[in-house]
Amino acid sequence: MPLDILTFGEALMEIMRTGIDQPLDAPGPFEGPYPSGAPFIFTVAAARLGVASGCVGCVGDDAFGRFFLQQLRDDGVETGCVSVLPGYSTGVAFISYRNDGSRDFVFHMRHAAAGQLAPDRLDPTLMDGLKLLHITGSSLSMHDDALALGIKMLKIAQDAGIKVSFDPNIRPQLIAIEGAREAYAPFVAAADVILTTPEEAQMLTDTRTLDEAVGALIGADLHRIIVTHAGKHGCGVYTAQGATQYPSYVIDEIDPTGAGDCFDAGFLVRWLEGAAPTDALRFANACGALAVTARGPMAGAKKRAEVEAFLQERT
Numbered sequence: 001m002p003l004d005i006l007t008f009g010e011a012l013m014e015i016m017r018t019g020i021d022q023p024l025d026a027p028g029p030f031e032g033p034y035p036s037g038a039p040f041i042f043t044v045a046a047a048r049l050g051v052a053s054g055c056v057g058c059v060g061d062d063a064f065g066r067f068f069l070q071q072l073r074d075d076g077v078e079t080g081c082v083s084v085l086p087g088y089s090t091g092v093a094f095i096s097y098r099n100d101g102s103r104d105f106v107f108h109m110r111h112a113a114a115g116q117l118a119p120d121r122l123d124p125t126l127m128d129g130l131k132l133l134h135i136t137g138s139s140l141s142m143h144d145d146a147l148a149l150g151i152k153m154l155k156i157a158q159d160a161g162i163k164v165s166f167d168p169n170i171r172p173q174l175i176a177i178e179g180a181r182e183a184y185a186p187f188v189a190a191a192d193v194i195l196t197t198p199e200e201a202q203m204l205t206d207t208r209t210l211d212e213a214v215g216a217l218i219g220a221d222l223h224r225i226i227v228t229h230a231g232k233h234g235c236g237v238y239t240a241q242g243a244t245q246y247p248s249y250v251i252d253e254i255d256p257t258g259a260g261d262c263f264d265a266g267f268l269v270r271w272l273e274g275a276a277p278t279d280a281l282r283f284a285n286a287c288g289a290l291a292v293t294a295r296g297p298m299a300g301a302k303k304r305a306e307v308e309a310f311l312q313e314r315t
Helices: 038-048 062-072 144-160 179-189 198-205 210-218 259-273 277-291 304-313
Strands: 005-008 012-020 029-037 053-060 082-085 091-097 103-108 133-135 163-168 193-196 224-227 237-241 241-247
Touching: 005 144, 005 259, 012 062, 029 038, 029 091, 038 053, 038 062, 038 133, 038 259, 053 062, 053 091, 053 224, 062 082, 082 241, 133 144, 133 259, 144 163, 144 179, 163 259, 179 198, 179 259, 193 198, 193 210, 193 259, 198 210, 198 224, 210 224, 210 259, 224 277, 237 277, 241 277, 259 277
Parallel strands: 005 053, 005 133, 012 091, 053 082, 133 163, 163 193, 193 224
Antiparallel strands: 012 029, 091 103, 224 237, 237 241
């Protein structure tokens, strides 16, 4: 059966500090490991919403890799996209949270299995009948081979008339903003939907306000959709015809990692089903809110019935 959504990128196990303001450059407790990596969080979230999803990636032939693959199988994600590489360890991300909501990362990717992505890792038949190619900037930023894989997938999508979505997901630990603007340019130009934080939109376009950034991203494309998410500050959807904003839901936050990826999945799943952008935004807002209610980056990704029940309670 053809996939509905395909992406690619970093397959990581996440190990996190247990509390706030515990820096990574000092001794202290951690918890985990948790299956992670932005494109895989997104893929699992889409699968739990009932969409056939896959992510091209690599794991090591080790305990972390087996744990990672079992999580994908449990969620019904296509695992034929994931290569198991003997001789490489599964990638790891160490993460700490600051009191202001920001995060710090240490990545083990380039010399791990996650860092071995390249154009020849793609089976082009995975894109036969595909509805949407979703690309994240963090995946493009790993190294030149990963960027080349993204460009290859983008060309196949464009030639086949497959819809494209893009999340800049800028990671300063991986790429400087000037390099991101250059590397991401083909994906920004090709995207039907761009999903971003307001800060990333402004960094990507080198503008001072969100309105200026949205204008630059929409450009002359009257059909492009720009979606923003800003955690507790709400979300918005922008087109050439107008804009709609929603406040965030008031909810007890346990772990914010992965909320943006779950938000992306919620919007794109509903948009692919034909929902109006404002309706897709409302659904995505709920997916993002629910994502912070459990410990672990994939733990808060909910099934469709749970999201719909959450929305019904708050109507």
